[in-house]
Amino acid sequence: MKLWGGRFTKPTNELVETYTASISFDQKMVKQDIQGSLAHVDMLKHCGILSAKDADQIAAGLEKVAEAIQSGEAALSETDEDIHMNVEKLLIDEVGAVGGKLHTGRSRNDQVALDMRLYLREELCTLVQGLLQVQQALLTQAEANLDTVLPGYTHLQRAQPVLFAHHMMAYVFMLQRDIERLTDSWKRVNQSPLGAGALAGTTFPIDRQFVAEQLHFDGICANSLDAVSDRDFVVEFLSAASLIAVHLSRLSEELIIWSSAEFNFIELDDAFCTGSSMMPQKKNPDVAELVRGKSGRIFGHLIGMLTTLKGLPLAYNKDMQEDKEGMFDTVDTLKGALALFAPMMETMTVKKDQMYQAVRHDFSNATDLADYLVGKGLTFRESHAVSGKIVQSCIQRGIYILDTTLEELQEFSPCIEADVFKVLTPEAVVNARDVAGGTAKKRVEEQLAGAKQLFDETASWIDEKIQQIGS
Ligand code: ARG
Secondary structure: OOOOHHHOOOOOOHHHHHHHOOHHHHHHHHHHHHHHHHHHHHHHHHOOOOOHHHHHHHHHHHHHHHHHHHOOOOOOOHHHOOHHHHHHHHHHHHHOHHHHHOOOOOOHHHHHHHHHHHHHHHHHHHHHHHHHHHHHHHHHHHHHOOOOEEEEEEOOEEEEEEEHHHHHHHHHHHHHHHHHHHHHHHHHHOEEOOOOOOOOOOOOOOOHHHHHHHOOOOEEOOOHHHHHHOOHHHHHHHHHHHHHHHHHHHHHHHHHHHOOOOOOOEEOOHHHOEOOOOOOOOOEOHHHHHHHHHHHHHHHHHHHHHHHHHOOOOOOOHHHHHHHHHHHHHHHHHHHHHHHHHHHHHOOEEOHHHHHHHHHOOOOOHHHHHHHHHHOOOOHHHHHHHHHHHHHHHHHHOOOHHHOOHHHHHOOOOOOOOOHHHHOOHHHHHHOOOOOOOOOHHHHHHHHHHHHHHHHHHHHHHHHHHHHHOO
């Protein structure tokens, strides 16, 4: 007999049972479901809706059900459709008819929204922690490479040299925005829908605030219809997750091309690479490739969720059961990527000499030659043309600007003097970019200091939230 079987005259078609069940995936929220039920029953007792005796019996039963599910002793069944009804059924098996009082003043519609919010807020902490660890690994590489110069690119053509530390810090700040998106979403996730009932509220004299406080929510959803049909927090999470995926994918792409023989700028540690079953020489950056590849499924979940929601009338619709798998998969996919990225970045070998040789053998100081000529009184447009001509002649001769003589340079402009060579070395070129956020060593050091302060703020946010929710 189904928990809702009263008005039915026939058993559910087996295919319908399988098709509509969510237990295969929503069992991931068993902890949250029981946590929510414990708080709900506590509130029913507090409000005098259930006697203390009944409530205590139910609470003890729920604890037993939790243990039995965890140990694998209790079997979850498709017949009971989802985690909510499985738990209730197991509770009734455990404590008898009194278990049937648990669902007083509640619906699965507010219950499932509650479970998802409880689940997601915990995972927000874990993901922020994971992002912070990657930031720290990037910062470690930055600190070790404050004198490492590599070509900076635009259009994937060598543009101007930058410090490797500067490049690492760019990702630190990208991930910082990701952290801020997640921490900002907290205030919208951490609102309690419980008490909204199926859609309209409940006739029982419940105390929504009480149960919200028990569960460490910051507040309650203001409108019962909205409470049960709002999945904005899922969309918002998937959207923030998509940007995280974009950032990790871009970094992955750089690691992949940098470790190719063509670039040869870094080597990933053996422990984070895999080989080929056929080609004995291969060492492949599979982790980075998979992180890049898995961005697709995260974007897919975002689009999937938006599409599922867009035509839904208020309030709950079964379509909304589609909200969970994408969210779970996104959390797991990101957690996996972040856990690997921190140690992979930390153990990566940076080939400083190779990077330096690359900078030495390119024209990425041509802007500095033009800037130098501006200092000698030419307009930037005139200087640009002179520097361009010098580059062109070097290309024809198969040399670089630093390989020319003063006399050769003076043929292009009499303004050029011997001091030109000092401003064209890779170190001088980098350190000349002494503007806030620029690549000069002291400016990159400022970025490091700023980032460390942000890390402290993130760490306290995590501590505060973990303390708040007590997990
Ligand atoms: N398994 C359902 C879900 O995930 C729970 C809510 C079902 N509510 C209902 N009235 N059918 O959305």
